[in-house]
Amino acid sequence: MGHxxxxxxxxxxxxxxxxxxxxYTCYRISHAVRPLAKPNCNPKSGPSLFCHVCFPIILGAGIxxxxxxxxxxxxxxxxxxxxxxxxxxxxxxxxxxxxxLPDFVLYSLPDAxxxxxxxxLMQSVWFRHSRSYGRTFWIFLPVSLAVxxxxxxxxxxxxxxxxxxxxxxxxxxxxxxTMFIRTCCRRDELEIRA
Amino acid sequence: MKSERKAHxxxxxxxxxxxxxxxxxxxxxxxxxxDASPAQFPxxxxxxxxxxxxxxxxEVSADSMYKGRTLAVTGTVSSINKDFTDSVYLxxxxxxxxxxxxxxxxxxxxxxxxxxSKGSIVTVVCEGNGMIVGSPMLKDCVIQPYQQQERGxxxxxxxxxxLSADRSETPQESTPELAENPKPSAAQASPASPTxxxxxxAINAEDSSPQNQSKPYPVDSDxxxxxxxxxxxxxxxxxxxxxxVSLHREVTLSGTVVDEPSRExxxxxxxxxxxxxxxxxxxxxxxxxxxx
Numbered sequence: 001m002g003h004x005x006x007x008x009x010x011x012x013x014x015x016x017x018x019x020x021x022x023x024y025t026c027y028r029i030s031h032a033v034r035p036l037a038k039p040n041c042n043p044k045s046g047p048s049l050f051c052h053v054c055f056p057i058i059l060g061a062g063i064x065x066x067x068x069x070x071x072x073x074x075x076x077x078x079x080x081x082x083x084x085x086x087x088x089x090x091x092x093x094x095x096x097x098x099x100x101l102p103d104f105v106l107y108s109l110p111d112a113x114x115x116x117x118x119x120x121l122m123q124s125v126w127f128r129h130s131r132s133y134g135r136t137f138w139i140f141l142p143v144s145l146a147v148x149x150x151x152x153x154x155x156x157x158x159x160x161x162x163x164x165x166x167x168x169x170x171x172x173x174x175x176x177x178t179m180f181i182r183t184c185c186r187r188d189e190l191e192i193r194a
Numbered sequence: 195m196k197s198e199r200k201a202h203x204x205x206x207x208x209x210x211x212x213x214x215x216x217x218x219x220x221x222x223x224x225x226x227x228x229d230a231s232p233a234q235f236p237x238x239x240x241x242x243x244x245x246x247x248x249x250x251x252x253e254v255s256a257d258s259m260y261k262g263r264t265l266a267v268t269g270t271v272s273s274i275n276k277d278f279t280d281s282v283y284l285x286x287x288x289x290x291x292x293x294x295x296x297x298x299x300x301x302x303x304x305x306x307x308x309x310x311s312k313g314s315i316v317t318v319v320c321e322g323n324g325m326i327v328g329s330p331m332l333k334d335c336v337i338q339p340y341q342q343q344e345r346g347x348x349x350x351x352x353x354x355x356x357l358s359a360d361r362s363e364t365p366q367e368s369t370p371e372l373a374e375n376p377k378p379s380a381a382q383a384s385p386a387s388p389t390x391x392x393x394x395x396a397i398n399a400e401d402s403s404p405q406n407q408s409k410p411y412p413v414d415s416d417x418x419x420x421x422x423x424x425x426x427x428x429x430x431x432x433x434x435x436x437x438x439v440s441l442h443r444e445v446t447l448s449g450t451v452v453d454e455p456s457r458e459x460x461x462x463x464x465x466x467x468x469x470x471x472x473x474x475x476x477x478x479x480x481x482x483x484x485x486x
Contacts, residue, residue, distance in 0.1 A: 067458075068219075072218065073217060073219070073221070096430070098458075121212075129198060135201075
């Protein structure tokens with residue numbers, strides 16, 4: 001007992017990794033990007049991609065379309081697709097719901113869902129690849145872009161309002177995507193390595 | 195290595211897709227703005243008399259309609275002057291002989307101003323600049339020479355139809371209506387020749403006709419009450435202080451709301467009232483909500 005890093009060493013022994021020298025530095029990062037080669041786990045399956053990639057994007061786009069300003073660029077796209085009229089009717093019917101939604105849901109959640117979806121997709125693409133700089137780059141890219149944009153807002157070089165809650169949302173979304181992809185394969189991993 | 199290269203390409207494609215999705219959440223440029231020059235946006239047509247009366251009735255609501263906006267103001271020149279900085283300005287006549295519309299011209303318009311004379315009818319495209327000591331102010335004005343000719347043509351319609359020249363309807367829209375349903379007016383009684391006096395008399399007759407005098411904004415008064423009624427049905431806006439005016443079926447909301455969602459809700463509600471063609475949302479958030 002004691003230092004949490006020693007716990008990692010102990011866990012390694014339990015899983016039969018005693019021959020592998022424990023890495024004490026940057027433990028958390030290496031944990032997140034560690035390649036997971038498991039034959040029975042496929043995050044690229046249709047249901048998995050729909051639940052973790054398409055659905056968050058649809059949900060985020062829905063929040064933007066229904067309860068955010070109609071001055072957004074996405075409404076121009078809806079106009080091109082001929083969807084503006086039904087969408088405006090839907091907005092009018094659901095306008096009252098907006099007052100039951102907290103600010104976090106209206107302003108931070110859609111972008112956090114974007115980070116979640118993008119991170120999960122990148123994790124899926126790089127799922128069976130060995131650890132490399134390229135893999136690390138792509139897996140950290142979504143959260144880096146989102147946090148970078150937020151910092152840009154703080155420095156007034158990107159339009160929008162800086163909000164710490166947004167950053168918390170991005171980091172939580174990135175962590176959740178990483179955790180989900182590991183959780184979905186965890187049991188297989190344990191079975192293989194036991 | 196080959197599979198890694200493939201993964202890089204796939205990742206790059208997904209990055210492009212996600213960047214496009216993110217771009218959808220960006221704001222498009224606002225339709226109107228205080229930093230807009232008169233040439234950038236279509237001008238709002240208004241007669242000098244209407245502008246003056248609107249300011250006399252309620253300076254606050256007139257400011258929300260005109261200040262910072264591009265206006266095409268038509269009126270009779272009462273004087274062409276220079277101020278203490280040698281800037282040229284026109285005074286346009288109103289029903290009050292001691293008060294006029296003060297139109298400050300751009301430097302490039304001085305030569306055009308020198309060709310004008312007292313009593314000429316002009317249209318100046320300017321930016322509304324509020325009211326100072328009872329006179330509505332216009333700045334950065336450009337004289338529209340061709341508008342004078344159009345006004346001459348339009349004047350015949352005005353005199354025959356009681357349609358004010360500051361309405362945004364086009365001659366094509368108004369002419370058939372006139373043929374079918376001509377309305378009697380004070381202007382009809384005047385001679386048909388398109389002299390400056392007759393034109394302005396027709397315009398002012400429309401602006402000050404009894405039916406219009408009884409209502410601040412005759413064309414849009416019903417619309418205003420409909421929007422007001424629609425806003426009052428929203429529980430979320432009960433704590434808000436909203437004033438609204440409607441001109442040419444464009445509703446301008448001003449006042450204070452508690453948060454950004456309430457501001458957008460008010461705009462949504464107003465935009466869905468039948469007959470409203472545009473909503474100018476000048477509401478301010480009083481509770482420190484997040485603008486975007």
